[in-house]
């Protein structure tokens with residue numbers, strides 16, 4: 001059976017929009033274009049109503065109340081707002097923040113920025129399986145700690161952190177827990193009550209919604225979290241985020257959350273089956289493949305695998321009708337391999353050979369089979385071309401070779 | 407990133423892939439780069455000691471498409487050249503031929519180094535001093 005090429009399997013980077021989301025959004029571009037802040041006419045009311053529906057849909061997905069949802073331009077802004085907003089608001093209380101090594105750059109770079117402004121940040125290491133040890137969090141707490149920021153699931157390796165355990169520790173110590181939920185929300189159950197999450201960043205385009213819209217959950221009770229705004233203006237979103245609301249985007253984000261919630265049980269099963277097919281298919285036909293990070297604690301749609309002796313960019317070049325990504329240095333502008341894999345203790349040699357498969361709602365079994373065949377073909381060809389594979393076959397221990405480098 | 411047609415061609419049809427016997431006194435082997443850096447090139451040449459002509463060249467490369475293309479091109483270029491002529495090949499020649507973008511220049515440097523390393527190895531086998539400027543620089 002012929003599959004349609006190219007195949008998109010990079011759903012951690014972004015997802016295609018669900019057609020149902022688009023349908024929900026369309027009227028808000030044209031006839032229902034009102035400014036949600038216009039209080040005096042029906043155009044404004046229609047916009048406001050749509051925004052409130054979306055707030056409800058998002059809140060429902062994460063077990064929050066609608067008033068706790070603030071709209072932003074995306075998760076980068078949500079991450080910035082939750083960190084900078086708390087840091088500035090609670091500065092009197094303390095200046096210490098705990099985060100971890102493999103957060104998204106939106107968190108890490110915000111922390112770097114805060115360090116320049118007098119905050120102290122602890123970057124916890126991760127374990128070999130890519131997870132944060134809750135005990136490490138506990139040990140890092142100081143009297144001056146005001147915020148713990150740990151992502152729910154990682155965008156490269158899909159590994160899920162023990163957020164409920166970390167939430168318990170944070171609550172015991174009266175410290176806020178901020179969570180980058182971008183990859184997890186809509187894919188696995190996230191419950192801000194059960195997990196004791198105080199702030200949660202969400203992005204539209206990772207859950208089959210539109211780009212350029214996101215949300216931030218900000219807890220209002222037990223405890224109430226206050227945020228200093230980072231964008232000043234008309235005082236929208238209860239003063240926490242000024243700017244005319246992106247009604248169409250917000251409608252799309254809400255609809256995307258609603259679909260995720262309704263279809264999660266079924267979709268999870270489908271993703272797990274596709275992933276198993278992909279993993280088993282690759283492992284059956286290729287030796288020396290390694291899964292990066294915990295397989296057990298992993299998003300159902302992620303597979304991050306290293307193919308020893310084959311450099312990632314050359315692999316991507318060979319499977320150019322399949323969209324995936326690699327942790328190889330050669331694919332990055334900086335020529336550094338993935339900091340995520342490095343933090344896991346994956347050797348740099350293997351980091352260069354990693355491929356991230358991000359399955360999504362619209363992938364099919366036929367596509368997975370095509371990807372397996374193509375991967376096997378290209379890996380086999382490139383191994384024939386690889387001096388490292390040849391050396392390994394000759395029984396040479398590559399880690400003991402004295403390489404002639406700059 | 408889009409690759410140049412020539413890079414794609416070398417990637418799809420790499421020239422002179424393979425290995426020669428390291429033990430052969432007339433074979434020079436150059437192994438440059440490191441797996442940690444994401445690129446390793448092995449370049450081998452069979453050199454006629456009488457004429458100093460490179461009669462055969464083989465490569466294997468672990469690295470990006472540009473690294474594969476650079477080493478594939480290097481084997482093509484050195485074949486039939488004398489040692490002296492092969493040593494005159496500069497990484498910039500490779501960059502020009504393959505239209506490599508700036509971030510891929512180091513892949514061509516590695517290929518130049520591999521040529522020097524292979525010839526250096528052959529010279530050593532024949533008891534010839536390798537002058538400093540002919541040593542692999544990276």
Ligand SMILES: Cc1ncc(COP(=O)(O)O)c(C=O)c1O
Pocket residue numbers: 012013073074075076077079104106151153154155180182183202203204205212213214
């Ligand atoms: C874990 C994580 N956090 C934050 C972001 C940023 O989200 P956005 O693209 O909505 O700004 C991303 C997406 O790249 C992500 O994967």
Ligand code: FES
Pocket residue numbers: 329330443444445468469470471472473509510512513
């Ligand atoms: S081998 Fe890494 S960029 Fe070419």
